[in-house]
Amino acid sequence: MERAQRFVDALAKLEERGEVESLVSLFGEDAQVSNVASRRVFSGLEEVRQFWRDYKGTLAQVRSTFRNMIESGDRVALEWETQGTAHNGAAVSYEGVSIIEWDGDRILRFYAYFDPGLLGREMAHGTAERSEVPATTPA
Template sequence: MAMERARRFVDALTRLEETGELDALLALFGEDSQVSNVVSHRTFHGKDGARDFWAEYKGMLRQVKSTFRNMIESGDRVALEWESNGTAHNGAAVSYEGVSIIEWEGECISRFYAYFDSRVLGLELSRGSAPRSEAPATVPA
């Protein structure tokens, strides 16, 4: 079935974002998996590492919802183009976009890596001052 792996990941991530429930997402990761992103200073290993990574993701924002523009699946590789919107713990609006690459071995994810503009996200989380968080300017008539 085309896009089956991409859909499994997206459905599990949606469950995490909506309910905080990690189990469906963690069930996708293999014992030797690697999980990271552009802002992490380390690679998280195995199911325990995946648990730590996704708990940090969910804990970073008070509320978050990801939407997916493109899902590409070819063989054992999935590429997801996404935008995540939410609210930081300081009340600031957060909106950032990126791409996640997922590598599969059989039925398990062996590697997950997310690419996004960490500067924009950092400004939004700390001060709510990134351009995407600011109210749109009004244009004089």
């Protein structure tokens, strides 16, 4: 579970302090990242960096918690719930699963599965229960 925990710890640094480099440093030069809400695959370290900056910029406040972390060979599955506050003050709470493929100690591919329609409605209309994410300021 060491690789799964490294990812979770680096994601927490991004969400809490806006520190993107700890997360990007886990990815290989040719890594690919995406999710069901994106129409594109982000390839290479500069695009990986952009993907994670965009993720952090989507919500004013954000915090993910993990229910299950499953590691088998070079694959990790993370079941998570993310809570936060949109820039318009709307509470956001959504859940999903991320699949991470590793090549040794570097991430080769990251893909997140969740309901993008639900997230969009929550961001626009504040339909989630009020989140208890504390206010943070990016580093």
